[in-house]
Amino acid sequence: MDLTELKAAVCEANLATVQTGLVMATFGNASGVDRETGLVAIKPSGVPYDRMTSDDMVAVRLDGSVVDNHYKPSSDLDTHLLLYRAFDGVGGVVHTHSTFATIFAQALTPIPCFGTTHADYFRGTVPVTRHLTEAEIADSYVASTGQAIIDAFAGRDPLEVPAALVAGHGPFVWGRTPAEAAMNAHILEECARMAWYSLQLRPDLGSLPVALRDRHFLRKHGQAATYGQETRA
Amino acid sequence: MDLTELKAAVCEANLATVQTGLVMATFGNASGVDRETGLVAIKPSGVPYDRMTSDDMVAVRLDGSVVDNHYKPSSDLDTHLLLYRAFDGVGGVVHTHSTFATIFAQALTPIPCFGTTHADYFRGTVPVTRHLTEAEIADSYVASTGQAIIDAFAGRDPLEVPAALVAGHGPFVWGRTPAEAAMNAHILEECARMAWYSLQLRPDLGSLPVALRDRHFLRKHGQAATYGQETRA
Amino acid sequence: MDLTELKAAVCEANLATVQTGLVMATFGNASGVDRETGLVAIKPSGVPYDRMTSDDMVAVRLDGSVVDNHYKPSSDLDTHLLLYRAFDGVGGVVHTHSTFATIFAQALTPIPCFGTTHADYFRGTVPVTRHLTEAEIADSYVASTGQAIIDAFAGRDPLEVPAALVAGHGPFVWGRTPAEAAMNAHILEECARMAWYSLQLRPDLGSLPVALRDRHFLRKHGQAATYGQETRA
Amino acid sequence: MDLTELKAAVCEANLATVQTGLVMATFGNASGVDRETGLVAIKPSGVPYDRMTSDDMVAVRLDGSVVDNHYKPSSDLDTHLLLYRAFDGVGGVVHTHSTFATIFAQALTPIPCFGTTHADYFRGTVPVTRHLTEAEIADSYVASTGQAIIDAFAGRDPLEVPAALVAGHGPFVWGRTPAEAAMNAHILEECARMAWYSLQLRPDLGSLPVALRDRHFLRKHGQAATYGQETRA
Numbered sequence: 068m069d070l071t072e073l074k075a076a077v078c079e080a081n082l083a084t085v086q087t088g089l090v091m092a093t094f095g096n097a098s099g100v101d102r103e104t105g106l107v108a109i110k111p112s113g114v115p116y117d118r119m120t121s122d123d124m125v126a127v128r129l130d131g132s133v134v135d136n137h138y139k140p141s142s143d144l145d146t147h148l149l150l151y152r153a154f155d156g157v158g159g160v161v162h163t164h165s166t167f168a169t170i171f172a173q174a175l176t177p178i179p180c181f182g183t184t185h186a187d188y189f190r191g192t193v194p195v196t197r198h199l200t201e202a203e204i205a206d207s208y209v210a211s212t213g214q215a216i217i218d219a220f221a222g223r224d225p226l227e228v229p230a231a232l233v234a235g236h237g238p239f240v241w242g243r244t245p246a247e248a249a250m251n252a253h254i255l256e257e258c259a260r261m262a263w264y265s266l267q268l269r270p271d272l273g274s275l276p277v278a279l280r281d282r283h284f285l286r287k288h289g290q291a292a293t294y295g296q297e298t299r300a
Numbered sequence: 301m302d303l304t305e306l307k308a309a310v311c312e313a314n315l316a317t318v319q320t321g322l323v324m325a326t327f328g329n330a331s332g333v334d335r336e337t338g339l340v341a342i343k344p345s346g347v348p349y350d351r352m353t354s355d356d357m358v359a360v361r362l363d364g365s366v367v368d369n370h371y372k373p374s375s376d377l378d379t380h381l382l383l384y385r386a387f388d389g390v391g392g393v394v395h396t397h398s399t400f401a402t403i404f405a406q407a408l409t410p411i412p413c414f415g416t417t418h419a420d421y422f423r424g425t426v427p428v429t430r431h432l433t434e435a436e437i438a439d440s441y442v443a444s445t446g447q448a449i450i451d452a453f454a455g456r457d458p459l460e461v462p463a464a465l466v467a468g469h470g471p472f473v474w475g476r477t478p479a480e481a482a483m484n485a486h487i488l489e490e491c492a493r494m495a496w497y498s499l500q501l502r503p504d505l506g507s508l509p510v511a512l513r514d515r516h517f518l519r520k521h522g523q524a525a526t527y528g529q530e531t532r533a
Numbered sequence: 534m535d536l537t538e539l540k541a542a543v544c545e546a547n548l549a550t551v552q553t554g555l556v557m558a559t560f561g562n563a564s565g566v567d568r569e570t571g572l573v574a575i576k577p578s579g580v581p582y583d584r585m586t587s588d589d590m591v592a593v594r595l596d597g598s599v600v601d602n603h604y605k606p607s608s609d610l611d612t613h614l615l616l617y618r619a620f621d622g623v624g625g626v627v628h629t630h631s632t633f634a635t636i637f638a639q640a641l642t643p644i645p646c647f648g649t650t651h652a653d654y655f656r657g658t659v660p661v662t663r664h665l666t667e668a669e670i671a672d673s674y675v676a677s678t679g680q681a682i683i684d685a686f687a688g689r690d691p692l693e694v695p696a697a698l699v700a701g702h703g704p705f706v707w708g709r710t711p712a713e714a715a716m717n718a719h720i721l722e723e724c725a726r727m728a729w730y731s732l733q734l735r736p737d738l739g740s741l742p743v744a745l746r747d748r749h750f751l752r753k754h755g756q757a758a759t760y761g762q763e764t765r766a
Numbered sequence: 767m768d769l770t771e772l773k774a775a776v777c778e779a780n781l782a783t784v785q786t787g788l789v790m791a792t793f794g795n796a797s798g799v800d801r802e803t804g805l806v807a808i809k810p811s812g813v814p815y816d817r818m819t820s821d822d823m824v825a826v827r828l829d830g831s832v833v834d835n836h837y838k839p840s841s842d843l844d845t846h847l848l849l850y851r852a853f854d855g856v857g858g859v860v861h862t863h864s865t866f867a868t869i870f871a872q873a874l875t876p877i878p879c880f881g882t883t884h885a886d887y888f889r890g891t892v893p894v895t896r897h898l899t900e901a902e903i904a905d906s907y908v909a910s911t912g913q914a915i916i917d918a919f920a921g922r923d924p925l926e927v928p929a930a931l932v933a934g935h936g937p938f939v940w941g942r943t944p945a946e947a948a949m950n951a952h953i954l955e956e957c958a959r960m961a962w963y964s965l966q967l968r969p970d971l972g973s974l975p976v977a978l979r980d981r982h983f984l985r986k987h988g989q990a991a992t993y994g995q996e997t998r999a
Contacts, residue, residue: 091956092949094883113994139995142985164883170960173881174968182406183469184327184397201977208981235974236882250325257324261403263963264496269407275468278434282441286375295346296372415639416702417560417630483558490557494636497729502640508701511667515674519608528579529605648872649935650793650863716791723790727869730962735873741934744900748907752841761812762838 068101070108070134074124077108080159080245085116087253089165094237096141097161099245100151105129109147111138142209149213150241154225159245161252164237167259168252171195172232178258179274181265185258186275186283188251190227193258194219198234212236227284230255301334303341303367307357310341313392313478318349320486322398327470329374330394332478333384338362342380344371375442382446383474387458392478394485397470400492401485404428405465411488411495412507418491419508419516421484423460426491427452431467445469460517463488534567536574536600540590543574546625546711551582553719555631560703562607563627565711566617571595575613577604608675615679616707620691625711627718630703633725634718637661638698644724645740647731651724652741652749654717656693659724660685664700678702693750696721767800769807769833773823776807779858779944784815786952788864793936795840796860798944799850804828808846810837841908848912849940853924858944860951863936866958867951870894871931877954877961878973884957885974885982887950889926892957893918897933911935926983929954 080097084090093116098109108124125141126134131148141147147160163169171178171193178193180186196215203211216231216239229251230240240255242248265272274280286293313330317323326349331342341357358374359367364381374380380393396402404411404426411426413419429448436444449464449472462484463473473488475481498505507513519526546563550556559582564575574590591607592600597614607613613626629635637644637659644659646652662681669677682697682705695717696706706721708714731738740746752759779796783789792815797808807823824840825833830847840846846859862868870877870892877892879885895914902910915930915938928950929939939954941947964971973979985992 092953094886111995142992166956166960167963169881169883170963170967173960173964174971176967181468182402184402187327198975199978201975204977204981235880235978254325257399261399261406263967264400264403265406267500267966268403268409268496272407276431276434278437279432279468282437293375296344414701415635417635420560487558490632494632494639497633497636498639500733501636501642501729505640509664509667511670512665512701515670526608529577647934648868650868653793720791723865727865727872730866730869731872733966734869734875734962738873742897742900744903745898745934748903759841762810 068103070101070104070106070126071121073099073101073106074108074126075121076245077110077124077159078119078121080161080249081110081119082116083246083249084161084163084252087249089163089252089256090116091164094164095162096143096147097159097245097249098141098144098147099159100129100157102158106134107148107151109144110141112140112142114138143212145207145209146213146216146239149210150216150239153213153217154220154241156226156243157229157241158243159248160239160241161245161248162237162239163252163256165252165256165259167263168232168238168256169236170263171259172237173235175234177232178255178262179272180280181262181272182275183279183283184254184261186280187287188254188284189230189258190280190284190288192274193228193230193232193255195232196234227288301336303334303337303339303359304354306332306334306339307341307359308354309478310343310357310392311352311354313394313482314343314352315349316479316482317394317396317485320482322396322485322489323349324397327397328395329376329380330392330478330482331374331377331380332392333362333390335391339367340381340384342377343374345373345375347371376445378440378442379446379449379472382443383449383472386446386450387453387474389459389476390462390474391476392481393472393474394478394481395470395472396485396489398485398489398492400496401463401465401471401489402469403496404492405470406468408467410465411492413513414495414498414505415491415508416512416516417487417494419513420520421487421517422463422491423513423517423521425507426461426463426465426488428465429467460521534569536567536570536572536592537587539565539567539572540574540592541587542711543576543590543625544585544587546627546715547576547585548582549712549715550627550629550718553715553722555629555718555722556582557630560630561628562609562613563625563711563715564607564610564613565625566595566623568624572600573614573617575610576607578606578608580604609678611673611675612679612682612705615676616682616705619679619683620686620707622692622709623707624709625714626705626707627711627714628703628705629718629722631718631722631725633729634698634704634722635702636729637725638703639701641700643698644721644728646746647728647738648724648741649745649749650720650727652746653753654720654750655696655724656746656750656754658740659694659696659698659721661698662700693754767802769800769803769805769825770820772798772800772805773807773825774820775944776809776823776858777818777820779860779948780809780818781815782945782948783860783862783951786948788862788951788955789815790863793863794861795842795846796858796944796948797840797843797846798858799828799856801857805833806847806850808843809840811839811841813837842911844906844908845912845915845938848909849915849938852912852916853919853940855925855942856940857942858947859938859940860944860947861936861938862951862955864951864955864958866962867931867937867955868935869962870958871936872934874933876931877958878971879979880961880964880971881957881974882978882982883953883960885979886986887953887983888929888957889979889983891973892927892929892931892954894931895933926987
C-alpha cells in the first residue's frame with residue numbers, strides 16, 4: 068500500500084463517520100497505519116468534513132515525526148500513535164463523540180454485552196478508562212489519554228473488544244483497517260443506544276450468557292468464522 | 301408463482317427492512333416460501349444491501365436441501381425453515397435487530413398490547429423465547445432458535461401474533477407473504493418503541509381492555525374485516 | 534369554497550401529516566368541512582399515501598349521508614362528524630398515531646402545559662378521554678369515540694385546546710381549517726415529546742404559571758394577537 | 767461590514783438553525799449586530815423559513831428605533847437588544863425551542879458540564895433564568911426576559927458560557943458572530959441531549975473535573991488556543 072492509498076482509505080473512514088451520523092461539527096477523527104512503511108495518515112485539525120479530500124490527510128511516522136505538513140494533524144494524533152505502537156494488529160483508529168457511546172463515557176459506565184448485536188463485534192464489556200491526573204492533563208494530555216486506554220486493556224486482546232470509552236470524553240474505536248474501525252464505531256454506537264434503553268427497562272439486567280456471546284463472536288471472527296461468502300484466515 | 305417471482309418478492313422484503321430503518325449494516329434477513337412447490341428463497345449471507353438484486357436470493361427446499369448455490373444462504377436459514385414447517389399459513393419471515401424490539405429481547409421482556417396500534421396487527425402480547433441451553437447453542441444453534449420460537453407459540457395461532465422476540469437476540473416476524481412480514485416487522489418496531497416510553501411514563505400500565513383490542517384486530521383481520529377498500533376472505 | 538377546493542385542502546392536510554413524520558403505514562386521516570354547504574371531505578380507508586390525490590377524497594354530508602362513493606371513507610368518519618356537529622368553529626380534523634401523543638394516550642396521561650411552546654398553541658392541559666364501555670365498543674365504537682372527546686370538553690372552548698388524546702388509541706386534533714389542524718397535530722407531537730422528557734428529568738414538575746401561559750397563547754390567538762405580519766380579527 | 771452583509775449573515779444564521787434541526791414551524795429567530803454602526807438585523811416575525819431571503823431581515827438600531835420597516839421584526843427583538851447592550855463582545859444572538867435545551871428550560875434545570883463536548887464550547891454550567899413576576903410579564907415581557915438572562919450572568923463572562931435557558935421557555939445562545947451563535951446553539955442542543963441521558967444512567971453524576979474542562983475549553987478559545995489550522999488572537 069502506498070501513501071496515496073493509505074490517505075484515500077483514511078479519508079473514506081473519516082467521511083463514513085459523518086455518513087453514519089457519528090460526528091457533528093468537527094468532533095472526530097480517523098487514521099490508518101501502513102505497518103510495512105511505518106507511515107500513519109490522519110485527519111487534519113478542524114477542517115470541515117464537507118470539503119475534505121484524500122490530499123488533506125496528514126502523514127506522520129509512527130514515532131510522531133512529520134512527513135508532510137501542508138496541514139496540522141488532528142489534535143488527538145498522539146492518542147492514535149500510542150494505540151498503534153501498543154496494539155500490533157490494529158490498522159485503523161476512529162475517535163468520535165457519537166451520542167450514546169459518549170453518554171456512557173460521561174457517566175463513567177462500561178457498556179456490558181447485553182445481546183448478540185454487541186457479541187457479533189465485541190467479545191465482552193467495552194471498558195471505561197480511569198480519569199487522568201491533573202499532572203497528566205497539564206503535561207501530556209493527549210498521549211496520556213492513549214496510555215489510559217492501553218492500561219484498560221492489560222491482559223486483554225484489543226481486537227476482541229475493539230473500543231474503549233475515554234472517561235468524560237468519548238469513544239476510541241479500532242480495527243484491522245480504517246474501514247473496519249469506522250464500521251466498529253457505528254456498531255458500538257448502536258450497541259450503546261440499545262444498552263442504555265435495556266438498562267432503563269430492566270436496571271438489574273445481566274450480561275448475555277458466555278456460550279451465546281462466544282457463539283456469535285466466533286461466527287464472525289477468527290479461524291472458525293463461517294459468516295459471509297468467503298472463508299477467513 | 302414461479303421461483304423468479306418468489307425471489308423478487310423476497311428481495312423486495314429485504315430492501316423494505318432497510319428503507320424502514322429496521323436494519324443497520326448486514327443485521328437482518330427476509331425469506332419467502334412457495335407452498336405449492338415447497339421452495340424457499342432467502343437473502344444470501346453477508347451481502348451488502350445496496351447492491352442486492354433478486355438474482356442474489358438463494359433458493360432451498362423446505363427440508364434444507366440446496367436448489368442453487370451461487371451464494372451461501374443467510375446463516376439464519378434453519379430458523380426460517382423450522383418456522384415454515386411448523387406454521388402452516390406463514391408465507392414470509394423477516395429477522396432484524398431493529399432497535400426497540402431488540403431492546404425488549406435483550407431485557408427478556410415481552411411487549412404487552414398497550415394500544416390500538418399494537419392491536420391492529422398483534423392480538424395480544426408478543427412473547428420472548430426461553431434462553432437456549434449450552435448444548436443447544438453448541439450443537440444446533442440456529443435450528444434450536446426456531447424451535448424456541450415454536451415452543452413459545454404452543455396453543456396460540458401464530459398469525460394472530462405474528463412475531464416473537466428471541467432472548468438476547470432480536471425479533472423474528474412473519475406474515476402470509478414476505479411483504480406482509482416486512483410490514484409487520486415495521487409495525488412491531490413502532491409498537492415496541494411506544495411500549496418502552498409508555499412503561500417509563502407509567503410503570504404499572506396494564507394491557508388494553510380485551511374488547512377494545514379485539515375490536516381493532518378483527519376490524520383488519522379475519523372473516524369480518526371491514527378496513528380498506530376490498531372485502532377479504 | 535367549492536367541493537374541489539375542499540378536497541384539495543383535505544388531501545394536502547393528509548399529506549402534511551406524512552411529511553411531518555406523524556403517520557406511519559396507513560395510521561391516520563384528515564378531513565375538512567365547508568360550513569356553508571355542510572359538505573365534509575375525508576381520506577379514503579386504507580389507501581396508501583404515496584399515490585393519494587385530491588380526487589380520492591370522499592365527500593359526505595354532516596349527517597353522514599354519502600355524496601359520492603368511488604371509495605369507502607376512512608373508518609374513523611363518524612368520529613370526525615360528531616366533532617364537526619359539536620364544535621362550531623372547527624373546520625378541519627386530523628387523527629394520527631404520532632409517537633409521543635400516542636404514548637400519553639396509551640398511558641392514560643394528560644399532557645400538562647409545561648412550556649411556552651405548548652402555550653403558544655394549547656391554552657392548558659390536553660385531556661385524555663374516558664375508556665369506552667364494552668357496549669359502546671360493540672354497538673357504536675367510532676361514534677362513541679367522538680362522544681367521549683366531546684364529553685372531555687364539557688365547559689371548555691375546543692379552539693383554545695384543539696386536541697384530545699383518545700384513551701389507549703391516539704390523538705385527535707382540530708383547527709379552523711384542515712391546514713391548521715395538521716399544524717396543531719405537528720405541534721402537539723413536539724409538545725408531547727418535550728413533556729415526556731421533562732417529566733423524567735423532574736417527576737414533580739408543575740404547569741407553567743398561568744400568567745406566562747396566557748401571555749403566549751393570547752399573543753398568537755384572539756382579538757389582541759400581535760404575532761406575525763398581519764392583524765387578526 | 768455594510769447592512770447588506772449583516773443581513774446576509776443573519777439570514778444564513780436563521781437558515782442554519784433550520785438545517786441543524788433546531789427549529790420547527792416558526793419557533794426561533796437569529797440576529798446580528800454591527801458594533802461600528804450600531805445597526806442590528808433580525809428575522810421578521812412569523813415569516814416561513816422556506817421563502818426567507820436576506821432582504822427580509824429587519825434592521826433596527828441598538829436603542830430599538832426602526833431603520834426600515836417592510837416587515838415587523840421578531841416579537842423577541844427586545845430580548846436581543848438587551849443582550850447586545852449588556853454583553854460587549856457579542857455579535858450574534860440565536861433563540862430556538864430546540865428539543866433538549868427546551869426540556870431543561872421547562873424543567874428549570876441547569877445543564878452541568880458532564881463531558882468534553884460541553885467543555886469545548888461552554889466553560890461550565892449553562893444557567894436557567896429566574897421566573898418573571900406577573901408584573902414583568904404584563905408590562906415588559908420581552909425586555910424582562912433579556913434582563914433575567916443578564917441577571918443570570920452577574921459576575922460571569924458571557925462569552926465563556928454563551929447560552930442561557932429561559933425558564934419555561936427555551937434557550938438563547940450567542941457568539942462573536944451570527945454564525946458562531948448558530949453553531950453554539952447546535953452544540954448546546956447536543957450537550958443538553960447527552961446530559962439528559964447521562965443523568966438517567968447515573969442520577970448522581972458530578973461535573974467534569976475542572977482541570978479537564980479547562981484543558982478543553984482553552985484549547986479552542988482565548989490567547990493560547992491551539993485547535994484548527996490558524997492561530998487566533
